[in-house]
Amino acid sequence: xxxxxxxxxxxxxxxxxxxxxxxxxxxxxxxxxxxxxxxxxxxxxxxxxxxxxxxxxxxxxxxxxxxxxxxxxxxxxxxxxxxxxxxxxxxxxxxxxxxxxxxxxxxxxxxxx
Amino acid sequence: xxxxxxxxxxxxxxxxxxxxxxxxxxxxxxxxxxxxxxxxxxxxxxxxxxxxxxxxxxxxxxxxxxxxxxxxxxxxxxxxxxxxxxxxxxxxxxxxxxxxxxxxxxxxxx
Numbered sequence: 001x002x003x004x005x006x007x008x009x010x011x012x013x014x015x016x017x018x019x020x021x022x023x024x025x026x027x028x029x030x031x032x033x034x035x036x037x038x039x040x041x042x043x044x045x046x047x048x049x050x051x052x053x054x055x056x057x058x059x060x061x062x063x064x065x066x067x068x069x070x071x072x073x074x075x076x077x078x079x080x081x082x083x084x085x086x087x088x089x090x091x092x093x094x095x096x097x098x099x100x101x102x103x104x105x106x107x108x109x110x111x112x113x
Numbered sequence: 114x115x116x117x118x119x120x121x122x123x124x125x126x127x128x129x130x131x132x133x134x135x136x137x138x139x140x141x142x143x144x145x146x147x148x149x150x151x152x153x154x155x156x157x158x159x160x161x162x163x164x165x166x167x168x169x170x171x172x173x174x175x176x177x178x179x180x181x182x183x184x185x186x187x188x189x190x191x192x193x194x195x196x197x198x199x200x201x202x203x204x205x206x207x208x209x210x211x212x213x214x215x216x217x218x219x220x221x222x223x
Contacts, residue, residue, distance in 0.1 A: 004155070033210065042201050042213030043156070056210065091155055098209045101146060104155035 002026075004105035006092050012111045013082060020078045021108045025094030032075050033093040033102060034067055036060065043091050049075060050098070079110075087112045117204050119214035126192055127222050134187045134217045136202035141182045143207040150199040150216075159187075192221045 005024040013019055025032045030051055035043035046065070047057045051072035061067075064082075069075040079086055089109050093102040118137045126132055136145070144163045148156035160169050162178035162185060169176045173196075175188040189196055199218050203211040 006155075031209075035211075035213075040215075042203070042216050043211075044213070045210040048210060093155075099143065099205060099207075101158050101161045102211060103158060104148075106153070106155045109153070 004092055004094055004103055006090075006105035006108050008108055009106065010109050010111075012113065014113050015082055015084060017082055018078065018080045019082060019110060020076055021090055021092075021110075023075045023077070023092030023105060025073070025075070025092070026103060028096070029094035029103075030072075030097050031095040031100070031102075032069055033095075034075070034077055035091040035093065035104075037089040037091055037107070038087075046077075082110075082112050084112050086110060117202065117212050117214040119200075119202055119217050121217060122215065123218050123220075125220045125222070128193055129191050130221075132189050132192055132219070134200055134202075134219075136185045136187075136204075136214055138183050138204055140204075140206055142185075142204040144205045145178060145182075145185050146203045146205070146211065147176055147185070147187055148201045148203060150201060156201055156203075189219075192219075194221045194223050197221050 007022045033048040034046040037043040047067050049069040064080045067077045089107040091107045093104045095102045120135050146161050147159045150156040160176045165180045165182045167178040173190045177186045199216045201216045203213045
């Protein structure tokens with residue numbers, strides 16, 4: 001059990017660029033979650049997957065955001081045409097199944113110049 | 114809309130002191146988790162409580178779940194500098210996603 005792995009750890013980009021983050025969950029965990037955390041706040045839910053199916057998306061997830069989990073293992077979160085307000089820590093978590101404790105990765109910190 | 118309030122927001126104490134952090138909601142939790150987060154890292158799960166009135170202990174940390182499953186507390190005995198961090202409670206309202214409180218930032222001075 002190597003834990004939840006996220007890449008990259010840090011991403012600095014100019015406004016308007018596209019960025020993609022990757023999350024590798026704990027193996028055999030069926031549930032994968034994405035959260036966003038801004039400075040001084042707790043994480044906020046963005047979306048989650050049961051295997052490869054995306055089951056819920058938050059209103060925070062605008063049309064510029066898309067998440068995939070094509071083979072039910074790793075997941076990617078893409079942000080198109082980044083804006084300054086997208087600057088945050090993007091956290092991924094996984095759990096064995098619904099209603100089980102979620103285990104978090106160390107996040108990807110996104111900074112928009 | 115579920116709202117999860119944590120208090121206090123900040124806590125600065127000397128090594129050896131005791132402290133309690135509170136987490137309150139207007140809605141009933143299916144379960145509640147407590148996490149600790151250090152700068153630049155993700156939240157690390159400390160405990161999950163499920164049953165109303167439940168008490169769990171993790172070394173010097175004692176977690177309590179309210180009888181009505183709307184509130185929880187974290188008590189730390191004889192705090193140490195290594196306890197410094199952001200403590201987050203997160204509620205599961207039977208919706209498969211966690212709602213987090215704003216956190217309590219604890220600083221323990223030697």
